[in-house]
Amino acid sequence: MLVLFNKPFDVLSQFTDNSTPPRATLADYIDIPDVYAAGRLDRDSEGLLLLTNCGKTQQRISDPKFKAPKTYWVQVEGDISEQALQQLRQGVQLKDGLTLPAQAQRMAEPELWPRTPAVRYRANIPTSWLSLTISEGRNRQVRRMTAAVGFPTLRLVRWQIGDWQLADLAPGMSRTIPLTR
Structure with missing residues (x-):
């Protein structure tokens, strides 16, 4: 089951x-x-x-x-750039080595349930959403990848596994x- x-x-x-x-x-x-x-x-x-x-x-x-692919919907701090998305697609250098290339694309804010507690909000700092699919499972990998390209993760929702x-x-x-x- x-x-x-x-x-x-x-x-x-x-x-x-x-x-x-x-x-x-x-x-x-x-x-x-x-x-x-x-x-x-x-x-x-x-x-x-x-x-x-x-x-x-x-x-x-x-x-x-x-290598079961895992897709995450990620809210990041800032307006994620095409350059950052391309870095994610090529693989990101982390302390434990280079990640495998990911599928990364900007997405509209998904219709999700409210999170409790709410994600921090700052009127002067925009946020953006991306869909990120990885085929590894390193500890806190998605959070470390987005931080490495300059866009810290605010909310992380795993949407799909295989x-x-x-x-x-x-x-x-x-x-x-x-x-x-």
Whole structure:
């Protein structure tokens, strides 16, 4: 089975948390036994997280050698330039090496749910949105890539992993689909 989950902002991509006070986890939203997250999504990121009870499926989704493309809708600080988009398309030098080329394009502001807390707003600094598709899964990669080209990420929503899309799933909601063998 595969569970498509719209992970809300400020929720950990795991079922347990040992911190005090405890933080919100998948257990607060998913009541399906024996499923595990196939990959991670940072606590301050939102959107599609896949969970499964099949080890092979989990590996195919999360193992970088399979290069499952992941598409993010990214709100950045500033009016992103074509030059910055081209840098993302060519690969960006990060501290842990050059990223693989990404698909990057400016997009209109998507119709999304409000985020709580709201993204910071500054009247004198514009923001812009881009669609960014990567096939790696480095720690905080999208945030580091946009910062490296001069446009820090304000909001990050994972929209798609491979063939699976967030579509009409509201934050905190999930949909279960059977796996074909």
